[in-house]
Amino acid sequence: MAMGDDTWKAHFGMAVVQLLYGGYHVITKVALNVGVNQLVFCFYRDLLALFIISPIAFFKERQTRPPITKQLLMSFFFLGLTGVERVNLKSFEGLAKVGGTLICVLGAVLMVLYRGPSLIGYTELVIIPQNEISDSSQPEPSGWLISGLKDLGFDNFELGVVFLIGNCMCMAAFLTILAPVLKKYPANLSVTAYSFFFGVVLMAVISLFMTDLSSDWILTQSEILAVVYAGTIASAFNYGVISWCNKILGPALVSLYNPLQPGFSALLSQIFLGSPIYLGSIIGGSLIIAGLYTVTWASYKEKQATVGIITSNDTWVSEPFIREKGVHEKDHI
Structure with a gap:
């Protein structure tokens, strides 16, 4: 029963996480529009997270944290190269999990690539930034990677x-290595703190070579608030x-x-920034929710079936033992 409670808490927790990520995207967009350097923003964000979570992990998991090994340190550094979940394609539940996953991906792709007519809000709010971006007198600054991709013919939307897509792949890699790491090192807060530590080190090294130390590292009040939330x-x-x-x-x-993030971002953008919600966002969001429900239902049915098999096997083994014990006691009497 406790595991069931934890399962539904975890589902609810992941939905809340995606909602908070939606707010992060809205706040970050406002901060980046003001002009904060992306690398500096990410460095301050990860450094603040490291300062918050490290003492919590140190004191809360002091009694349960295993010793660190070289292999674990390498896992903390890379966090993203191995692991997958097995799916039984011969069962109905396994097919449902695959189908639900494809529905989620389809909904996310639809939200990104298809807009359709505006159903909530006014499209004029989107036209204004497009005019500003097309202003050749003030080109948007970009690094060598962005400039190189633009030279190949990619526009900002593409x-x-x-x-x-790259962000989703990196997050999937992070999660797949995190699962086996937590089995060897069952201290999730400490693992998170270590990953932030290496992230801060990498961001610091890159930022020193890619930013202007005299101006990029000074934040305005609104940028500081965005960093605090992030x-x-x-x-x-x-x-x-x-x-x-x-x-x-x-x-x-x-x-x-993860595909819930675009839906929450669109909703929060409409509420706080007045951005319109398009037909593609509504259809895509509906597909994502339907796919999530399908996969969750299939996973629940698989766990029920597994528990049923284990219970029946335990009964099959224990009943003869009880009967045999009763016979011996009767003979002894």
Whole structure:
């Protein structure tokens, strides 16, 4: 019963995580529009998350944290190269999990690539930024990677789709290695703290070579507020919840909640920024929810079947033992 309670808490926790990520995308967009450097923003975000989660992990998991090995340190550094969840394609539940996953992916792709007519809000709010971006007198600054991809013919929207897919792949890799790591090192907060430590080190090294130390590292008040939300909520809190949920649900189910981010982002953008909600977002969001329900139902039925087999086997073994013990006691009497 406790495991069942933890399972539903984990599902609810992952939904909350995606909602908070939706807020992160809205706040980050506002901060980046002001002009904060992306690398500097990510460095401050991860550094703040490290300062928050490290003392919590140190004191809370002091009695349960295993010793560190070289193999674990390498896993903390890479966090993303091995692991998959097995699917039985011969069972109805296994086919349902695959089908639900495909529905989720289809919904996410639809939200990214298809807009359709605006159903909520006014499209004029989107036309204004397009005019500003097309202004050649003030070109948008970009690094060597973005400039190189633009030279190949990619526009800003296509680059956004490419990097969004890359982000989803990196998160899936993080989750797949996290599951086996947590089995060897069952201290999820400590694992999260170590991953943030290496992230901060890497971001610091890259930022030193890619930013202007005299101006890029000075933040305005609105940028500081965005960093605080990103570091405390979107990083420290969310990754702590994700690590715990990954231990309960496994990497496949946790990854499956990522497509909810575009839907929550669209909803929060409409509420706080007045951005329109398009038909594609509604259809895609509906497909994502339907796919999540299908996979969750299939996983629940698989666990029920597994528990039923174990229970029946235990009964089959224990009943003769009880009867045999009763016979011996009768003979002894």
